Amino acid sequence: MNLLPAQDLRDLGVELFQACGAPAAEAALVADHLVEASLMGIDSHGVVRYVMYVEHCLDGTIQPGAAARVVDGRGQVAVVDCGMNFGQVGAQHMTDLVREDARAGGIAFAVSLRCHHVGRLGAWPQKLAEAGLFGLSVANSHRHGHFVVPWGGREGRLATNPLAWAAPTGGDPLLLDMSTSMVPEGRIRTALHAGERLPEGRILSGDGRPTVDPADFYGPGEGPPAGAILPFGGDLGYRGFGLGLLVEVLGATIAGEPLAEPDDGRYINGFGILAIDPAALSGSGDRFRELTGELRDYVRGSAPAPGFDEVLMPGECEFRTLRERRREGIPLPGESRRLIAEVAEQVGVRVPW
Amino acid sequence: MNLLPAQDLRDLGVELFQACGAPAAEAALVADHLVEASLMGIDSHGVVRYVMYVEHCLDGTIQPGAAARVVDGRGQVAVVDCGMNFGQVGAQHMTDLVREDARAGGIAFAVSLRCHHVGRLGAWPQKLAEAGLFGLSVANSHRHGHFVVPWGGREGRLATNPLAWAAPTGGDPLLLDMSTSMVPEGRIRTALHAGERLPEGRILSGDGRPTVDPADFYGPGEGPPAGAILPFGGDLGYRGFGLGLLVEVLGATIAGEPLAEPDDGRYINGFGILAIDPAALSGSGDRFRELTGELRDYVRGSAPAPGFDEVLMPGECEFRTLRERRREGIPLPGESRRLIAEVAEQVGVRVPW
Numbered sequence: 001m002n003l004l005p006a007q008d009l010r011d012l013g014v015e016l017f018q019a020c021g022a023p024a025a026e027a028a029l030v031a032d033h034l035v036e037a038s039l040m041g042i043d044s045h046g047v048v049r050y051v052m053y054v055e056h057c058l059d060g061t062i063q064p065g066a067a068a069r070v071v072d073g074r075g076q077v078a079v080v081d082c083g084m085n086f087g088q089v090g091a092q093h094m095t096d097l098v099r100e101d102a103r104a105g106g107i108a109f110a111v112s113l114r115c116h117h118v119g120r121l122g123a124w125p126q127k128l129a130e131a132g133l134f135g136l137s138v139a140n141s142h143r144h145g146h147f148v149v150p151w152g153g154r155e156g157r158l159a160t161n162p163l164a165w166a167a168p169t170g171g172d173p174l175l176l177d178m179s180t181s182m183v184p185e186g187r188i189r190t191a192l193h194a195g196e197r198l199p200e201g202r203i204l205s206g207d208g209r210p211t212v213d214p215a216d217f218y219g220p221g222e223g224p225p226a227g228a229i230l231p232f233g234g235d236l237g238y239r240g241f242g243l244g245l246l247v248e249v250l251g252a253t254i255a256g257e258p259l260a261e262p263d264d265g266r267y268i269n270g271f272g273i274l275a276i277d278p279a280a281l282s283g284s285g286d287r288f289r290e291l292t293g294e295l296r297d298y299v300r301g302s303a304p305a306p307g308f309d310e311v312l313m314p315g316e317c318e319f320r321t322l323r324e325r326r327r328e329g330i331p332l333p334g335e336s337r338r339l340i341a342e343v344a345e346q347v348g349v350r351v352p353w
Numbered sequence: 354m355n356l357l358p359a360q361d362l363r364d365l366g367v368e369l370f371q372a373c374g375a376p377a378a379e380a381a382l383v384a385d386h387l388v389e390a391s392l393m394g395i396d397s398h399g400v401v402r403y404v405m406y407v408e409h410c411l412d413g414t415i416q417p418g419a420a421a422r423v424v425d426g427r428g429q430v431a432v433v434d435c436g437m438n439f440g441q442v443g444a445q446h447m448t449d450l451v452r453e454d455a456r457a458g459g460i461a462f463a464v465s466l467r468c469h470h471v472g473r474l475g476a477w478p479q480k481l482a483e484a485g486l487f488g489l490s491v492a493n494s495h496r497h498g499h500f501v502v503p504w505g506g507r508e509g510r511l512a513t514n515p516l517a518w519a520a521p522t523g524g525d526p527l528l529l530d531m532s533t534s535m536v537p538e539g540r541i542r543t544a545l546h547a548g549e550r551l552p553e554g555r556i557l558s559g560d561g562r563p564t565v566d567p568a569d570f571y572g573p574g575e576g577p578p579a580g581a582i583l584p585f586g587g588d589l590g591y592r593g594f595g596l597g598l599l600v601e602v603l604g605a606t607i608a609g610e611p612l613a614e615p616d617d618g619r620y621i622n623g624f625g626i627l628a629i630d631p632a633a634l635s636g637s638g639d640r641f642r643e644l645t646g647e648l649r650d651y652v653r654g655s656a657p658a659p660g661f662d663e664v665l666m667p668g669e670c671e672f673r674t675l676r677e678r679r680r681e682g683i684p685l686p687g688e689s690r691r692l693i694a695e696v697a698e699q700v701g702v703r704v705p706w
Contacts, residue, residue: 076429077459077633106430109460109629134607136599153655153664165599167606174602176595199588208658234587235552242529242667245652246489246518249527253520253644254487256635259651274627276462280430282609291606298612299598302506305561311506314595 003329008352009047010035012344016050017086019347020057022064026089030119033088037120038330041321042177044186045120048336052117053086054343061265062086062116068093072256076101076108079255084267087118091271095124098275099131106280111255112271122177122315124273125166129173132285133275136165140251140270143259148181149228151241154208156228160184161247166315168285169292175315180244182230182237188214204228250274356682361705362400363388365697369403370439372700373410375417379442383472386441390473391683394674395530397539398473401689405470406439407696414618415439415469421446425609429454429461432608437620440471444624448477451628452484459633464608465624475530475668477626478519482526485638486628489518493604493623496612501534502581504594507561509581513537514600519668521638522645528668533597535583541567557581603627 013031018024030053038046056062066083068090073079078097082090094110101108118124118139125135141159148158164177182202191198192214205216206226219226232240252270278288300311332340341351366384371377383406391399409415419436421443426432431450435443447463454461471477471492478488494512501511517530535555544551545567558569559579572579585593605623631641653664685693694704 072636073459073634075458075460075633077629079634105428105458106426107428107460107462111634134602149658150652150655150664152658152661153652154658155655157652157655165595165602167602174598176592176599178592178595182589201587204658208656232589232592233585234554236535236585238667239529239531239585242518242531245527245648245667246529248648249487249518249520249645253648254629254631254634254641256631256640256644258644259647276430276607278607278609280428281426281432281464281607283425287609288607291609291611292602294612295598295601295606299503299506299510302503302508302510303561305502305505305507305557308505311503314591314598 002353004332004353005329006035006039006326009038009330009332012340012349012352013047013050015349016054016344016347017057017064019349020054020062020064022057022086026064026086029092030086030088033119033123035330036123036322038332039322039325040120040318041325042120042318044184044190047330047332047340049117049119051339051343054347056116058346070097071113073110076105078108078110079113080110081113082115082271084114084116087116087269087271090115091118091124091273094271094273095127095135095275098273099128099133102133102275102277102280107274107276109272109274111251112269113255113257113267115267115269115271117268118271120177121162122164122166122175125164126173126175126315128275129166129168129175132168132279132289133277134165134167135273135275136163137271137273138163138247138251139272140248142264142267144224145185147185147225147229148231148244149204151231151238154204154228158231158241158244158248160229161244161251163243163247167292168289169296170289171293172313172315172319174292174296174313175318177315178232180232180240180247182232182234182240185225185229188217188229192218201234202230204230355706357685357706358682359388359392359679362391362683362685365693365702365705366400366403368702369407369697369700370410370417372702373407373415373417375410375439379417379439382445383439383441386472386476388683389476389675391685392675392678393473393671394678395473395671397537397543400683400685400693402470402472404692404696407700409469411699423450424466426463429458431461431463432466433463434466435468435624437467437469440469440622440624443468444471444477444626447624447626448480448488448628451626452481452486455486455628455630455633460627460629462625462627464604464626465622466608466610466620468620468622468624470621471624473530474515475517475519475528478517479526479528479668481628482519482521482528485521485632485642486630487518487520488626488628489516490624490626491516491600491604492625493601495617495620497577498538500538500578500582501584501597502557504584504591507557507581511584511594511597511601513582514597514604516596516600520645521642522649523642524646525666525668525672527645527649527666528671530668531585533585533593533600535585535587535593538578538582541570541582545571554587555583557583
């Protein structure tokens with residue numbers, strides 16, 4: 001597979017989103033975000049999303065240029081109406097807001113209404129960590145994505161509800177970005193197309209049986225999947241279920257948002273973000289960075305387990321991939337190129353391949 | 354096993370802690386906390402802790418009556434020196450603080466210094482939920498308790514680092530209280546004494562091999578355990594590791610607290626607690642309760658999976674046990690009674706059996 005330079009993919013994204021009516025700065029923000037996800041190896045949330053985003057601009061789901069506005073909240077908490085602009089525009093607005101509010105008052109939280117797809121969830125606390133703050137974010141999804149069963153249940157009631165947190169160190173931030181389910185739906189689809197089986201304990205078939213066959217998850221028809229995804233944790237899956245509910249509460253319920261009906265178009269992600277300024281607690285952000293660095297060195301100092309070469313901190317693998325792909329380029333499978341070229345043609349943009 | 358009335362155990366606790374020099378209100382607070390844990394079926398954090406707490410009063414580790422004081426922080430965040438009083442006294446002080454600060458400014462966070470054992474971690478966000486707020490708490494432990502390996506490592510670098518969250522509903526709150534490791538150390542000891550094996554994938558022996566034998570964890574000698582506990586998540590254990598680090602950062606690092614040396618006596622738990630007032634976000638706490646209730650009903654409406662009778666929400670099992678044990682009494686094994694009677698005799702208190 002030929003590798004594409006990040007800059008070419010970034011330029012393409014900017015052109016595509018501008019062709020959809022996005023102001024230049026917003027087009028750049030969204031393209032930068034998706035290219036960075038691809039650089040970090042999180043391809044499911046990378047430039048392949050150009051396709052869905054352009055389609056949603058064309059069908060009116062995304063409203064390029066719509067302003068994000070604080071519509072409720074007082075003190076250090078806010079409800080932000082993201083106006084169904086690109087989710088990254090709303091999430092960036094909310095991240096800036098909680099960063100400044102946390103600098104002023106030590107801590108701040110914001111939760112979205114009418115937010116489209118926020119992309120790579122870890123990007124947002126990462127931005128806070130790059131500014132010296134602690135950050136935590138969550139994202140739920142509208143009911144159309146409720147593939148994940150509650151612990152002890154066989155019918156989907158939550159989305160894969162990821163959570164992410166980040167903290168600054170002297171070097172790369174600590175950055176965890178995880179689903180509260182055993183597997184994101186995108187990975188099941190990839191396995192289906194590749195004719196592969198999933199590891200045990202990930203999914204249920206339409207009749208509630210454990211299975212490793214992606215086809216059992218999707219079922220025979222064209223409609224929504226017949227099966228379900230298990231909550232994170234295996235035989236301790238009540239914990240993943242409880243974390244999934246935490247995401248639901250902080251990403252949607254606390255905004256006063258009732259459970260969405262399937263496909264009512266009110267939002268794609270319910271997004272919540274928390275910032276804490278360590279300098280407000282112990283007098284100095286440098287002190288926090290120093291201590292997280294000590295923690296990292298202590299933890300990495302553990303001898304590796306059999307089968308491992310070293311202990312990696314959360315996010316370390318992604319930051320290594322980022323540096324490698326910046327040098328060498330981003331792999332983009334033929335099918336992704338074809339789909340991107342298709343939507344590019346619809347908006348009159350030429351692809352660089 | 355004879356059941357003991359909660360009231361008798363509560364009276365015993367109050368007498369014990371007063372005999373150790375605790376003011377009456379603090380003795381009652383600690384006894385109430387431990388009896389409630391026993392009532393909820395969390396026996397490892399219940400009245401059996403009378404033993405350790407009295408011993409720590411007698412050896413000077415616990416300083417009954419010491420004041421908790423805010424020593425750092427500004428705006429909505431605070432560092433609280435708990436003075437090595439009973440951890441429950443410090444945690445209650447911090448919980449009251451974040452509740453009132455969150456009511457004023459929407460959100461608040463506090464982290465401890467010099468805090469003894471905070472007991473059942475879920476008790477603190479539960480108190481916030483009972484006051485209509487969202488609560489989240491974390492607790493790390495000093496390095497003596499670093500049994501949990503990082504993902505890919507074979508040497509302990511974190512404690513079992515639990516986290517807990519709660520939210521009000523019309524009925525019992527939603528309440529998750531979980532370890533970020535596969536198993537708490539107390540459960541391994543129970544299995545050792547009972548001659549039982551653990552499920553697969555919980556622990557490592559001293560030479561880093563997976564094992565199900567608790568004796569492999571403790572090793573042959575009298576010193577600290579030779580083996581280690583795996584982070585929560587099985588083959589996705591990098592997630593549990595990342596959650597354990599989250600607890601470390603929010604429970605200790607962010608207070609400006611360096612990694613404790615083993616047994617330096619600076620603290621038992623590093624405790625962090627976050628409160629958000631939903632009424633500050635969407636205008637009304639009743640609205641939040643209504644929506645969490647809707648969420649609960651929707652989730653519980655899932656058909657049960659094979660092998661389950663119903664879907665239970667986080668905490669539901671514990672609240673059922675609470676009601677049952679309030680009626681019928683608390684089971685207390687002979688060995689626990691003997692140990693409690695021993696410390697009671699040391700401080701001149703008669704036990705009710």
